[in-house]
Amino acid sequence: MDDGESLPVHRLLRHRARDRPRGGDDVSFDYHAPRSVGEALALLERYGEDAHVMAGGTATVLLMRQGLLRPGHVVGLRAIDELRGISRTGSGGLRIGATVTHREVERSAEARAYSSALIEAFASVATVRIRNQATVAGNLAHADPAQDPPPMLAAFGATVNVRSPRGRRALSVSELAVDHFTTSLAHDEVITEIVLPPLEAGSRGTYLKFLPKTADDYATVSVAATLRLADDGTIAETRIVLGAVGPIPIRARRVEEALRGRTARAVAEAAALVREEVDPIDDARGSVSYKREMARVWTGRALARLLR
Template identity: 55%
Template sequence: MRDFIYHAPTTIDEALALLDEHGEDARPIAGGTAMVNLLKQNMVLADHLVGLGKLPGLRGVSQTNGSLHIGALSRHREVELSPEVLAHSPLLAEAYSKVATVRVRNMATVGGGLTHADPAQDPPPSLMVLDAHVVLTSSKGTRELPVSDLFVDYYESALEPGELLTELVVPQSPKGAKTVYLKFLPRTEDDYATVSVAALATVENGICQDIRVALGAVGPTPIRATAVEAALKGQQVTPDAVRAAADAVADQVDPLTDFRGSDDYKRDMAVVFTRRALEQVLLAS
């Protein structure tokens, strides 16, 4: 690891001022599970690291107007085990429980995970189908961004220089919605997904009302499977309709060949796991 200067601000304003002052030369660090590995591999060459660990008020789960508010410094493990998260959005607790191992989930923060923007991470597809958004804070103020718009490219988020992700907000799901998160893990239990799919649906009188589908590990960013959704919304739910809709995901994904499989294999698995996810939220009684 190269030498760098470490800052340990104790207020958010102080942290934002440090990010403004050092610009591209500074990187925030929270849990460190991603950042320390990037530093070790010289993939991050920042001269300044802004440690967020001592910032107050950014950890914990609360509810306002039916929405869950999760502080950016909350650990993955806290989201997984939070009774409030389990009661409000069990899909979210499930997605966070699938990340790596207990040890990593004790360390990795919600904000750090999302801004790392690794397309194979577990939480983003679920957050996308839950219509979650994040709060970004800079010295100029705050703005909200849907999680669907947070990811720009491999390991690249939409955060501007000087911005910190400070909160994750998850609205109430539609009444009667069914949800599922499927993670294809052909190698080891603690691995990143080879392909992952999250889905949320409501069905009334056999007609698909709400349908949201998102995939991870199938391209440069997690994606909403809009073609799949368009094929089902307002339609009669039948096994044939589900099968045809799942096939439409093949043209939406752009996977990389790597040690988890070839691009063709992952495209096939995206179809298979999308179909299984749709069957669970649309056809299972």
């Protein structure tokens, strides 16, 4: 498979949807490919909670294969033109369409012009094969706390625009995930775009992750950080968000507050505070105490990188 190919997820879904009896280990469903957001919303309204929205399908197909997700109707979004594209906003921010893939962000000149840290986060996801298929909105809606893009998007203060049969609303990326694999989205809501605000002059960002095994493994801890210096060289503002050490991406507010008005000399002391802000679990990637310590170490490294 070359660099431009994608997983044949939609072909797989259509194949599985044909001539399969419901019940047992196999599940039949109807696959819908609406051409507009309006058509997608009408399908969600018609079929209610028996419908499931799918963008890239990397998570949806896996959950269906495992029997953890059994929708009667799958509403695919990839044929909807208005959900595509990456562009700069008039104010200097960045708009990312819901069905834009990780690889498209990684290779986007507009995204790189916004911040190379955004590229770092999206390029850190799994393998090129997965990045060619997985979408930005799908990643956010899946709410896996160990994924790479959500902490970076949260650190930039990104907003998610959502539509449903009842209308439109906007919420911050930080408000989207509420627990492991759980979001604040209603079953009939569709993410249409992600909007990053313009960066203040002098702002910079970085993304780091600690991998226990191979480059495509989940992180033991990840750190997304943005920072802006005041004219006198002190830290005017910073935003630090950690992934993989809690049920959702965790904002390190105590660390941020400890750094405000300080210099690089305060980093070690401030970074130590993150140990009490994270909420990790024991698993194959480490114990709770180990992950707390790694959160401290990698928060310090991210801040040191920003202050070079």
